[in-house]
Amino acid sequence: MKKRFLFGSVVKQSLIYMLLMGLAIGILFVPLAQKFLGLPKEKTYTVEFFTITIISGLIVGGISYLILRITILARLKEFLKGIELISKNIFDYQMGQISTIRECKNCYVKIHSSDIIGHLATKYNFLIRIIRSEFFQHETLKDYSNLIGKAVQIEELNNNTVNFFCKHLDLLGLQIYKTTTNGKLSLIKAKGIHTNLTNDMRKSLLDILDEGKEKEIKKELIVDYGTAKIKPKYTIFFPVKYFSKEWLFVIYSNYHLTKERKSLITRVLSEYKKAYESAEIYEKMQDMAAIDELTGLYNRRFGMKRLQEEYKRALRMEKPLSLIMFDIDHFKKINDTYGHQAGDYILSTIGKIFSENLRSGDIVMRYGGEEFLGVLCNSKAEGAKKRAEEIREKIENFNFVYRDYKIPITISGGISIFDVEKDKQKTPEDLIREADEALYIAKRTGRNKIVTYATL
Numbered sequence: 001m002k003k004r005f006l007f008g009s010v011v012k013q014s015l016i017y018m019l020l021m022g023l024a025i026g027i028l029f030v031p032l033a034q035k036f037l038g039l040p041k042e043k044t045y046t047v048e049f050f051t052i053t054i055i056s057g058l059i060v061g062g063i064s065y066l067i068l069r070i071t072i073l074a075r076l077k078e079f080l081k082g083i084e085l086i087s088k089n090i091f092d093y094q095m096g097q098i099s100t101i102r103e104c105k106n107c108y109v110k111i112h113s114s115d116i117i118g119h120l121a122t123k124y125n126f127l128i129r130i131i132r133s134e135f136f137q138h139e140t141l142k143d144y145s146n147l148i149g150k151a152v153q154i155e156e157l158n159n160n161t162v163n164f165f166c167k168h169l170d171l172l173g174l175q176i177y178k179t180t181t182n183g184k185l186s187l188i189k190a191k192g193i194h195t196n197l198t199n200d201m202r203k204s205l206l207d208i209l210d211e212g213k214e215k216e217i218k219k220e221l222i223v224d225y226g227t228a229k230i231k232p233k234y235t236i237f238f239p240v241k242y243f244s245k246e247w248l249f250v251i252y253s254n255y256h257l258t259k260e261r262k263s264l265i266t267r268v269l270s271e272y273k274k275a276y277e278s279a280e281i282y283e284k285m286q287d288m289a290a291i292d293e294l295t296g297l298y299n300r301r302f303g304m305k306r307l308q309e310e311y312k313r314a315l316r317m318e319k320p321l322s323l324i325m326f327d328i329d330h331f332k333k334i335n336d337t338y339g340h341q342a343g344d345y346i347l348s349t350i351g352k353i354f355s356e357n358l359r360s361g362d363i364v365m366r367y368g369g370e371e372f373l374g375v376l377c378n379s380k381a382e383g384a385k386k387r388a389e390e391i392r393e394k395i396e397n398f399n400f401v402y403r404d405y406k407i408p409i410t411i412s413g414g415i416s417i418f419d420v421e422k423d424k425q426k427t428p429e430d431l432i433r434e435a436d437e438a439l440y441i442a443k444r445t446g447r448n449k450i451v452t453y454a455t456l
Contacts, residue, residue, distance in 0.1 A: 018065045023057050025057040072117065085107045086128060144164055148275040151275065154279045172192050173192025173232075176190070177248040179245075185206055185248070193232070194223070214237065216235070234257065237251075295354075307323075321376070321417075323434075324376065324413050330447075350395060357390060358387070362375060391411075413449075413450040414434075415450065418431055438453040
């Protein structure tokens with residue numbers, strides 16, 4: 001059961017107690033004055049003297065109450081005002097009337113003394129600081145979540161993350177390192193600061209990553225900043241692990257990161273892990289939509305999109321572009337003789353041969369049933385012809401065996417060339433038509449050969 005104060009007010013209760021104390025002092029003053037001051041009884045034990053002492057006691061009690069109001073209660077009112085301000089800010093924030101409570105600087109109270117009231121004011125201000133810090137972290141995390149919620153690809157996520165850190169935390173720069181499948185460290189994104197990884201530095205970063213603990217270096221490291229070299233006052237390393245994936249975030253700043261800021265960074269990086277997983281899943285789904293399941297190559301829809309991109313790049317950079325249209329010779333006869341499963345085996349194996357024998361920057365797609373289209377970037381006729389012949393020979397000499405049946409396979413190919421200086425009017429569709437016509441000639445003139453359209 002709750003205790004009820006007199007009149008429901010501590011202040012009124014204090015006034016009553018002080019007046020009663022003054023009344024008690026006034027009453028007790030009469031016998032004390034007679035005993036210790038030696039005043040005669042006939043003068044002290046009178047109505048007039050009792051009245052004067054009681055009134056004086058009540059006046060002392062009233063003055064004590066006034067002093068209480070001027071000193072302690074005035075300070076408590078400052079606390080009340082601060083609490084009302086921070087409460088209003090929080091309520092308005094929750095109701096959506098304001099976007100932040102970070103600027104509630106007048107929520108703090110002044111510290112006027114070093115006694116219990118001053119100590120209470122210090123603790124109160126510390127509490128307000130914690131509240132504002134928590135809301136700052138909450139708002140910052142919300143801003144980051146909104147930002148990365150728009151990023152559906154890993155590259156976009158990394159760009160948004162480094163920009164967010166540098167802007168919201170006023171950093172000199174940020175680097176993101178990630179371990180590769182062979183355990184090495186690779187720089188995947190940087191902003192502001194640029195450094196070349198030496199073997200010693202790479203080993204140090206891997207050691208920090210293995211420890212799995214945040215580490216701060218206070219000594220000034222010389223790093224590249226644009227075209228100049230600078231010495232950030234603080235360099236802090238934040239290892240991040242998520243299942244088999246590992247990152248190392250390296251933060252450079254000219255100010256000391258407080259415990260609250262470090263906590264915020266850790267919470268943001270926790271959100272980064274979740275966003276990375278979503279982006280990775282999205283990219284895998286995109287790959288599934290772009291990849292022909294049987295051959296592992298681009299499907300026609302996505303491959304044509306990539307052809308358009310490379311065509312525009314060749315125009316912009318004035319670089320040559322070559323197309324090779326391949327077709328498996330007598331593929332219908334293979335299906336009729338050995339079955340469609342054997343045909344699938346042939347397609348799958350040839351898809352791997354294409355992937356292994358074209359450069360990483362080149363494009364190869366399954367264009368039709370047994371037709372394949374290769375796009376060779378920055379490749380002239382001689383190079384395209386040489387690469388096509390190498391692939392043709394590898395397939396001719398490859399040991400295709402399905403259920404103990406050795407199946408001889410050959411392919412034919414047609415090449416078209418895009419020379420920016422001569423062929424600016426050509427479109428990707430024109431190049432495909434030329435490669436297809438060259439392929440048609442190759443098949444009509446004996447198969448298992450490569451024909452270049454320009455030689456027709």
